[in-house]
Amino acid sequence: MAVRRYQDYLDKNRLPHMWCPGCGDGIILRAYTEALVELDLAPKEVVTVTGIGCWGKADDYLTTQAFHGTHGRALAFATGIKLANPDLHVVTLMGDGDAVTIGGNHFIHAARRNIDLTAIVTNNYNYGMTGGQYSATTPLESKTTTSPKGTPEPGFNVCLLAEAAGANFVARTTAYHATALKNLIKDAITHKGFSLVEVISPCPTYFGRFNGNSSAVNMFNWLKDSAVPISKYGKMTAEEQAERFAVGTLVKKERPDFYTTYRRIHRASQQPKGGE
Amino acid sequence: MIRPYGVQFMQGNEACVYGAIDAGARFYGGYPITPSSEIAELSAELLPQVDGIFLQMEDEIGSIATIIGASAAGKKSYTATSGPGFSLMQENLGMAVYAEVPIVLINIQRNGPSTALATRPAQGDVMQSRWGTHGDHPIIVLSPASVQECYDLTVRAFNLSEKYRIPVILLGDEVIGHMRESLIIPELDELKIINRKTPSAPAEGFKPYTPGEDDIPAIPPYGTDHIVHISSSCHDESGYSHNAPQTADKLVRRLHRKIENNKTDIVQVEWFGPDDAEVTLIAYGVVSRAAKQAVIDAQKEGLSVNLLRLITQWPFADEQVREALKKAKAVIVPELNLGQVVLEVERTNSFKTPVFPLSRIDGEIILPSQIVERIKEVLK
Structure with a gap:
C-alpha cells in the first residue's frame, strides 16, 4: 500500500486557505490530516462534517468525504451518517459557536448517546467569521463586538460539559501544542464512542485585539503558559487554576456506544422466546 | 417483521410507516409531536426488525439533520412532525433541497399558529410547505385524503424524492392521520420502487454534482470509492463551495428546472x-x-x-x-x-x-x- 502523506488529504488547488495570519486553524488542519496519515485511513473512509464559521470552512481544503452543513448542526448530520454506515469514520470540525452555542443541544445529546464519532472543537472564544461577537465560551467580562464593555455572561467549560453529558473520551490541548494535538486526535478517532478534542486557539484578529493581545506571537505564548498538564493542574490552588486550563486526556471511559447498545437490545428482543 | 398485505384496517399514520418501509426506508429520526406521534411509535417498533435505525432526536432541527446525514450515507430516511416541529425543520429543509439529498418529511397538520389547538386538524401549512425555508427553491408536496393514500403517497414520496433528489413533504392533516379505514396493501413485488441513480463516471476526478441531461446528478452515498463533497454553501459540480455569481445562478435554476420540466410526472390530480x-x-x-x-x-x-x-x-x-x-x-x-x-x-x-x-x-x-x-x- 502506498504511504500517504498529509498533503494527500489536502487539495492543493484550493489552497492557500482563507484564515487570518496568526489563526490556529491551519495548525489544527495539519494535525488532523497527519493523524489520518498515521491511522492509515484513506480519504474515502473518512467523512469530515463541518459547521459554519472560520473552522467550518476546513472542508473546502480536504480530500476526504465531506458534509458542510448548517450552523450548529454538524453533530446531528454526523449522527445520521455514522448510524447509516457504521464503517465510516466520522469526524466533526466545529468552532465554539457551532459546538456549544447554537449547537449546544446536539453537543450534549451526541455525548449522552455516545455516538461513535469524533468532535474536534476549535475554541477561539469568539465568532471570528462574522466579526468577533461573543459566543458561549467567551470568558466573563471579555470584550467583543457585541460586548464592547465586557460580556456579562460566563463561558462554558467545553470539556466539563462533554464529560457531564457522558462523552467517552475528552481531551484538551492548544494550537501551540501541535504534536500533542495530533496524538490526541488519533486517540479520539480510535476510541469507541463520543470523543472530543477541544483545541484552544488564538484569534488575534478579533478576540486577541479586543482584549489586549493583538499579536499572534503573544497569543501563542499565552497558550503555552496557560496550558498545564492535567496531572499538574490537579495539584494547583484554585487561584493558580483560575488563570490556567488543564490539557491532556481528561476523560477515558469504555461505555458502550449507541450503535452497539441499539443492536444488542434489538437482537435480544428478536430471540425466539419459550418452548423448544 | 410480519408485513401486512391485502385488505387491512388501520390508521393513516400507521399506513405511512408501512408505506415508508415498503418503499425501502431504513432510517427514522424524529421528535414526538401530536398528531404525528404514532408514526414515530410504529417506526420504533418496526425499523429494528428490518435492520433499520429508529432515533428519537433532541428536537426537530436535529431530526431533519440526522435524516439528511443518513440519506447522504445511503439509507432512505424519513421523519414525521406537525406544525411547530415543521417550523423548526425549515432551515435544514432548504439544505436538503440545495444539496439534493433525498428525504421524506411527513407533516400531519394541526391547528395553528403556535401551539394553538394541538389535537385539531388544519391545513394551515400549505404555504409554509412551499415557502417555509428561505431563498428560491423548488419542493414537492403530496396531500393524502385517505388511509389508502397515506400508504400509496408515502411510497410515491420516496420514489419522487429518490428520482429527483429533492425532499418530498407528505402534507397530511390530523383527521387523515388519525382516522381508521380499510386499505389494500399490495404485495411487495407489485410495488414500483425507484432508487436514486448511481454514477457511471469513474472515481478518479469524480464530480458528484455533474447533472445528467435530466438535470439530476448521480451522487453516490458516502462509503464507495467515489469521494462525495456535500455543501450547504453555494457549490459547483465538484460539490465544493464556489462563490461565483454564475455558479449561484446556474445551480438554483437547475434545481428548479429538474422539477418544472417534469410536472407531468409529478403533478397528480383527481x-x-x-x-x-x-x-x-x-x-x-x-x-x-x-x-x-x-x-x-x-x-x-x-x-x-x-x-x-x-x-x-x-x-x-x-x-x-x-x-x-x-x-x-x-x-x-x-x-x-x-x-x-x-x-x-x-x-x-x-x-x-x-x-x-x-x-x-x-x-x-x-x-x-x-x-x-x-x-x-x-x-x-
Whole structure:
C-alpha cells in the first residue's frame, strides 16, 4: 500500500486557505490530516462534517468525504451518517459557536448517546467569521463586538460539559501544542464512542485585539503558559487554576456506544422466546 | 417483521410507516409531536426488525439533520412532525433541497399558529410547505385524503424524492392521520420502487454534482470509492463551495428546472363528478372528502358541481386548475385555513372566472352541508 502523506488529504488547488495570519486553524488542519496519515485511513473512509464559521470552512481544503452543513448542526448530520454506515469514520470540525452555542443541544445529546464519532472543537472564544461577537465560551467580562464593555455572561467549560453529558473520551490541548494535538486526535478517532478534542486557539484578529493581545506571537505564548498538564493542574490552588486550563486526556471511559447498545437490545428482543 | 398485505384496517399514520418501509426506508429520526406521534411509535417498533435505525432526536432541527446525514450515507430516511416541529425543520429543509439529498418529511397538520389547538386538524401549512425555508427553491408536496393514500403517497414520496433528489413533504392533516379505514396493501413485488441513480463516471476526478441531461446528478452515498463533497454553501459540480455569481445562478435554476420540466410526472390530480359542471370545487386532504360528498348532495338538489382534487400540492397543478377555471362558471376553494390554495387558484385565473374561498379555522372540519350552502350562495 502506498504511504500517504498529509498533503494527500489536502487539495492543493484550493489552497492557500482563507484564515487570518496568526489563526490556529491551519495548525489544527495539519494535525488532523497527519493523524489520518498515521491511522492509515484513506480519504474515502473518512467523512469530515463541518459547521459554519472560520473552522467550518476546513472542508473546502480536504480530500476526504465531506458534509458542510448548517450552523450548529454538524453533530446531528454526523449522527445520521455514522448510524447509516457504521464503517465510516466520522469526524466533526466545529468552532465554539457551532459546538456549544447554537449547537449546544446536539453537543450534549451526541455525548449522552455516545455516538461513535469524533468532535474536534476549535475554541477561539469568539465568532471570528462574522466579526468577533461573543459566543458561549467567551470568558466573563471579555470584550467583543457585541460586548464592547465586557460580556456579562460566563463561558462554558467545553470539556466539563462533554464529560457531564457522558462523552467517552475528552481531551484538551492548544494550537501551540501541535504534536500533542495530533496524538490526541488519533486517540479520539480510535476510541469507541463520543470523543472530543477541544483545541484552544488564538484569534488575534478579533478576540486577541479586543482584549489586549493583538499579536499572534503573544497569543501563542499565552497558550503555552496557560496550558498545564492535567496531572499538574490537579495539584494547583484554585487561584493558580483560575488563570490556567488543564490539557491532556481528561476523560477515558469504555461505555458502550449507541450503535452497539441499539443492536444488542434489538437482537435480544428478536430471540425466539419459550418452548423448544 | 410480519408485513401486512391485502385488505387491512388501520390508521393513516400507521399506513405511512408501512408505506415508508415498503418503499425501502431504513432510517427514522424524529421528535414526538401530536398528531404525528404514532408514526414515530410504529417506526420504533418496526425499523429494528428490518435492520433499520429508529432515533428519537433532541428536537426537530436535529431530526431533519440526522435524516439528511443518513440519506447522504445511503439509507432512505424519513421523519414525521406537525406544525411547530415543521417550523423548526425549515432551515435544514432548504439544505436538503440545495444539496439534493433525498428525504421524506411527513407533516400531519394541526391547528395553528403556535401551539394553538394541538389535537385539531388544519391545513394551515400549505404555504409554509412551499415557502417555509428561505431563498428560491423548488419542493414537492403530496396531500393524502385517505388511509389508502397515506400508504400509496408515502411510497410515491420516496420514489419522487429518490428520482429527483429533492425532499418530498407528505402534507397530511390530523383527521387523515388519525382516522381508521380499510386499505389494500399490495404485495411487495407489485410495488414500483425507484432508487436514486448511481454514477457511471469513474472515481478518479469524480464530480458528484455533474447533472445528467435530466438535470439530476448521480451522487453516490458516502462509503464507495467515489469521494462525495456535500455543501450547504453555494457549490459547483465538484460539490465544493464556489462563490461565483454564475455558479449561484446556474445551480438554483437547475434545481428548479429538474422539477418544472417534469410536472407531468409529478403533478397528480383527481376529477370527480360531471365533466361540464357549472361549479368546480378545488380541494385537498380531509376537505376533499367533504367536497366529494358535497358534489353528490348538490347533484341531488339539481346543482351541477364537480371536484378537482389536488393530490400533488406542490408544484402547483397550474394546467389542471386552469382547465377547471376555463370550464366552470365559478370555482370554490374550501380549505382549513384563511385561504392559501385559493391564492394560487387566483394566480392561474386568466379567465376572470369568479373564485370563492370557503374557510374554517376553528379546529373543526368543513362539512359537506357547508360546501353545498356555499355553492347555493355562489349561484344566487
